[in-house]
Amino acid sequence: MGMVMQMRLLQLVVLFIGVFELNGVVCSYTRPPVRKTIFVPHDDDDSNSPEQVHISQVGQDKMRISWITSNSGPAKVEYGPSPSSIAFSETGSTSSYHYTLYESGEIHDVVIGPLKPNTVYYYRLGDPPSSRTYQLKTPPSQLPIKFAVTGDLGQTEWTKSTLEHIEKSNYDMLLLAGDLAYADMVQELWDSYGRLVEPLASQRPWMVTQGNHEIEKIPIIHSEPFTAFNARWRMPYEESASDSNLYYSFDVAGGVHVIMLGSYTDFEAGSSQYQWLQGDLKKVDRSKTPWVVVLIHAPWYNSNQAHQGEKESVNMKAALEGLLYQARVDFVFAGHVHAYERFTRVYKDKADNCGPVHITIGDGGNREGLATNYIDPKPDISIFTEASFGHGILEVFNASHALWSWHRNDNDEATASDSAWLTTLTSNPACK
Ligand SMILES: *[C@@H]1O[C@H](CO)[C@@H](O)[C@H](O)[C@H]1NC(C)=O
Ligand SMILES: [Fe+2]
Numbered sequence: 243m244g245m246v247m248q249m250r251l252l253q254l255v256v257l258f259i260g261v262f263e264l265n266g267v268v269c270s271y272t273r274p275p276v277r278k279t280i281f282v283p284h285d286d287d288d289s290n291s292p293e294q295v296h297i298s299q300v301g302q303d304k305m306r307i308s309w310i311t312s313n314s315g316p317a318k319v320e321y322g323p324s325p326s327s328i329a330f331s332e333t334g335s336t337s338s339y340h341y342t343l344y345e346s347g348e349i350h351d352v353v354i355g356p357l358k359p360n361t362v363y364y365y366r367l368g369d370p371p372s373s374r375t376y377q378l379k380t381p382p383s384q385l386p387i388k389f390a391v392t393g394d395l396g397q398t399e400w401t402k403s404t405l406e407h408i409e410k411s412n413y414d415m416l417l418l419a420g421d422l423a424y425a426d427m428v429q430e431l432w433d434s435y436g437r438l439v440e441p442l443a444s445q446r447p448w449m450v451t452q453g454n455h456e457i458e459k460i461p462i463i464h465s466e467p468f469t470a471f472n473a474r475w476r477m478p479y480e481e482s483a484s485d486s487n488l489y490y491s492f493d494v495a496g497g498v499h500v501i502m503l504g505s506y507t508d509f510e511a512g513s514s515q516y517q518w519l520q521g522d523l524k525k526v527d528r529s530k531t532p533w534v535v536v537l538i539h540a541p542w543y544n545s546n547q548a549h550q551g552e553k554e555s556v557n558m559k560a561a562l563e564g565l566l567y568q569a570r571v572d573f574v575f576a577g578h579v580h581a582y583e584r585f586t587r588v589y590k591d592k593a594d595n596c597g598p599v600h601i602t603i604g605d606g607g608n609r610e611g612l613a614t615n616y617i618d619p620k621p622d623i624s625i626f627t628e629a630s631f632g633h634g635i636l637e638v639f640n641a642s643h644a645l646w647s648w649h650r651n652d653n654d655e656a657t658a659s660d661s662a663w664l665t666t667l668t669s670n671p672a673c674k
Contacts, residue, residue, distance in 0.1 A: 277399035294436025296443035304355030359383035393577025396608025407656035420453025420539030541576035
């Protein structure tokens with residue numbers, strides 16, 4: 243069956259199932275111009291050459307290199323500090339998956355290192371090695387660090403614009419709050435997405451968590467959730483004592499502890515995610531990592547009319563907000579709502595100087611368009627709202643100061659539209 247035909251058939255199935263999966267929430271907001279979906283084909287004449295390369299941080303000084311080939315071949319990476327001295331090599335594992343009629347390529351994962359911080363490395367993939375040499379830059383081992391923060395990215399002309407701006411920001415690491423490819427069961431779109439993001443994701447670590455578009459369950463036909471996400475975007479969960487790729491944590495730049503939570507897996511008290519989070523927060527030593535940043539998908543605070551009252555927002559907030567508050571988490575980033583919103587420090591719906599700043603950054607550029615209608619009157623705890631595509635930059639300068647800024651994709655320029663200096667909660671004696 244031709245690929246386009248298969249995609250159409252699956253889309254019919256998706257439409258059919260979509261009727262049952264709306265959770266009873268009827269969205270009545272209007273969405274302004276959407277830009278068209280891009281399908282990125284494999285760009286090499288050699289159809290077996292490595293593609294969809296992306297990297298993610300593992301531990302303090304290692305990097306996982308992930309890529310796909312159409313035929314099986316060695317999961318081997320050769321790397322070094324200059325293109326002429328690629329002297330080190332490491333091997334890893336290969337996997338693949340089935341999804342209805344689709345059979346994935348060979349997905350290779352190799353962890354390389356130890357690597358020096360803030361250093362450019364050159365690498366080649368496979369054995370014999372790819373003719374192409376890739377390069378990556380490791381994050382710094384000390385502050386400052388610059389994070390790019392995005393969510394609900396998708397793969398449209400808007401996504402392309404967002405990615406161009408992120409690339410120009412010269413960030414150290416990307417944090418993604420869920421909803422990556424918007425493949426929505428059409429697995430070829432995961433491949434296309436992998437190719438679209440490769441120029442960025444092969445050069446800087448992309449640390450991601452999942453959104454509702456990653457679930458991809460089909461009743462009876464494919465009952466396992468997150469198949470493509472887990473196979474293609476393996477994150478360093480074992481290293482943080484988590485038993486699931488859907489939630490994990492890591493330290494970076496000798497000052498920031500990042501926690502990725504799963505909005506679409508169990509989070510209630512007693513669940514393994516809950517217990518893991520409790521243990522993870524207990525282990526954080528704020529004298530070593532003064533900053534704690536959390537990412538979720540469905541926002542706990544949201545004054546947009548879109549996605550109000552969903553259980554992943556309401557119940558997850560009820561289950562976990564106390565833990566994050568007690569642990570003095572500094573930021574909670576969310577996606578899901580296709581717009582930008584920044585709240586003041588909050589806890590239990592009220593302004594609270596010891597609560598986290600909640601930010602919705604679900605405006606990466608996906609095909610569903612923007613969520614433009616807000617609750618009127620605007621709640622006092624909401625500082626800034628705007629329904630435009632864009633991205634966020636979190637620059638953590640030292641143990642006390644960070645600058646958050648949001649950049650709108652204005653007429654295809656990245657325009658700084660909101661910014662705020664924030665100090666860590668550990669530097670506020672009242673929150674000790
Ligand atoms: C931290 O960085 C901010 C912003 O650059 C600066 O104003 C502040 O003095 C720095 N603090 C320390 C302790 O270096
Ligand atoms: Fe979403």
